[in-house]
Amino acid sequence: MISKSNTYIRTKPMTLSIVLLISFLMMGCGQQSSRGEKTTLHIIHAGSLTLPIHHISRAFEKEFPEVSILSEAWGSKAGARRVIDMENPADVFLSADYMVIENMLIPGHASWYLPFATNEMAIVFTDESKFANDINTDNWMDILLRNDVKYGRSNPDHDPCGVRSVFTVKLAEKKHDREGFAQTILNKDKENIRPKETDLIALLELGQLDYIFLYRSVAVQHGLRHLELPDSLSMGSFALNDWYKEVKTETLGTRPGETITEFGEAMVYGLTIPHKTKNMEWAKKFVEFVIDPEKGGAILQELGQGPVTDFENPYNALINELFSSEVMLKIPTIRGTGF
Numbered sequence: 459m460i461s462k463s464n465t466y467i468r469t470k471p472m473t474l475s476i477v478l479l480i481s482f483l484m485m486g487c488g489q490q491s492s493r494g495e496k497t498t499l500h501i502i503h504a505g506s507l508t509l510p511i512h513h514i515s516r517a518f519e520k521e522f523p524e525v526s527i528l529s530e531a532w533g534s535k536a537g538a539r540r541v542i543d544m545e546n547p548a549d550v551f552l553s554a555d556y557m558v559i560e561n562m563l564i565p566g567h568a569s570w571y572l573p574f575a576t577n578e579m580a581i582v583f584t585d586e587s588k589f590a591n592d593i594n595t596d597n598w599m600d601i602l603l604r605n606d607v608k609y610g611r612s613n614p615d616h617d618p619c620g621v622r623s624v625f626t627v628k629l630a631e632k633k634h635d636r637e638g639f640a641q642t643i644l645n646k647d648k649e650n651i652r653p654k655e656t657d658l659i660a661l662l663e664l665g666q667l668d669y670i671f672l673y674r675s676v677a678v679q680h681g682l683r684h685l686e687l688p689d690s691l692s693m694g695s696f697a698l699n700d701w702y703k704e705v706k707t708e709t710l711g712t713r714p715g716e717t718i719t720e721f722g723e724a725m726v727y728g729l730t731i732p733h734k735t736k737n738m739e740w741a742k743k744f745v746e747f748v749i750d751p752e753k754g755g756a757i758l759q760e761l762g763q764g765p766v767t768d769f770e771n772p773y774n775a776l777i778n779e780l781f782s783s784e785v786m787l788k789i790p791t792i793r794g795t796g797f
Contacts, residue, residue: 499740500547501529502537504554504727505654506577506619509679510761511552514754518747525740533617533654535709538562541732542712548732549741552748554673555618556728557720562712563730570773570780571728573766574749575758578694578725579619579626580674580684587668593685599630602643602669609669610650610658615710619655622693623671625722628705629691675762696724696768726766731780746785 503511508531515527532540534553541548541563551568553559559571581598583590589601602609614620624644631639650667652658658670659680674692677684689695693702702722711718729748731741748754755765771777778786 496524496526497737497740499525499527499737499744500549501527501552501744502540502546502548502550503529503531503552504534504537505531505617505656506554506673506676507531507552507727508656510754510758510763513757513761514748517753517757518744521747522740522743527744531654531656533612533620534558535562535618536616536653539712541567541734544734547734547736549735549737550729550744551732552727552729553618554725554727555621556726558618559728559730561718563732567734568730568732570776571730571771572745572749572773572777573726573728573769573771574755575727575763576694576725576766577673577675577727577763578692579622579687580672580677580692581669581687582662582672582677582682582684583669584662584665584683586665587662589668590683593669595685595688598685599634599636599639599643603639603646607668608650608666609647609671610652610661610667611671612655612658613651613653614707617654619671619673620651621707621709621720622722622725624707625693625702625705626671626687626691628707629702629722632704633690678762693722693725699723726769727763742780746781749785 501511501515511529511531515529519525519527530540534555535558537551537553538558539562540546541551551559551563552574554577556571556573559568564571581593583593588604588607593601601607611623612620614624624640627643628640631637650658650661652661655670655672656676658667658672659676659682661667662670662682672684674684674686686692689698690701702724705722707720708717709720710716729745731738731745735741751765759765
């Protein structure tokens with residue numbers, strides 16, 4: 459199915475950058491002092507969360523005017539490395555893949571993760587893309603292989619969307635019995651690989667790329683045309699986790715020469731409060747705001763990301779110690795059979 463998204467807010471990447479820069483200049487960087495200055499909460503988040511975090515942050519600041527939020531967007535793996543770097547303040551980290559927290563931050567830099575949102579993969583394009591009126595779920599593989607078609611994806615060593623792009627093409631090869639497809643497409647157009655998926659949008663809109671692998675939520679937020687992939691390829695169905703796990707890929711770890719084997723699974727965004735936070739109570743309030751289905755959860759839902767409904771969290775006991783039972787009841791996964 460090809461979708462033309464209804465736009466919640468039509469925001470181009472440059473506009474987002476300007477918004478975040480203005481926010482930075484207005485908020486300042488100081489901690490709360492005896493003179494009544496605002497407390498600055500430092501948020502590091504996945505690039506695909508740029509618009510949701512912008513809206514969540516403004517809503518949080520409206521409810522708690524004594525706090526200013528300073529946020530920065532990265533590919534989730536690059537963001538985790540920012541958390542690890544002791545020179546960078548970080549009060550809350552939100553990743554497009556909870557396993558980034560597990561593999562890169564626990565136990566040295568964080569103690570737990572909390573799942574808070576889902577997503578799915580899509581193939582995104584514009585009216586000017588070659589074969590824009592012809593592409594469908596039956597022929598997209600052949601269109602992307604064409605020499606006159608340029609496509610882009612994000613770097614799997616920096617960004618979970620890049621990993622999931624690899625999983626999608628490997629699953630397509632298996633599903634359609636197209637031996638060699640994944641290797642061929644992954645070797646094609648390597649010059650168009652970027653650190654995070656949102657870096658690709660400008661190239662697409664400028665006509666330098668015809669197609670990009672991108673999260674459906676980001677396509678919705680930017681009002682971009684996109685091909686909705688079947689559940690078997692979109693990485694969006696918890697019921698198909700056994701199928702997704704049939705594919706894997708190797709990515710860089712946290713130390714030089716280290717690699718991590720990543721297996722396919724349904725998309726689960728995760729957040730944590732790093733050990734280095736200097737604002738634990740405000741960080742907890744921000745997390746509570748994000749997971750509240752009537753606050754941050756409602757914003758995420760409106761911007762194309764639903765809650766996680768089927769997930770078994772090994773850190774549930776630690777999370778219970780940090781947050782009240784009232785807060786825990788607002789988390790859909792806590793009420794689900796996964797717990």
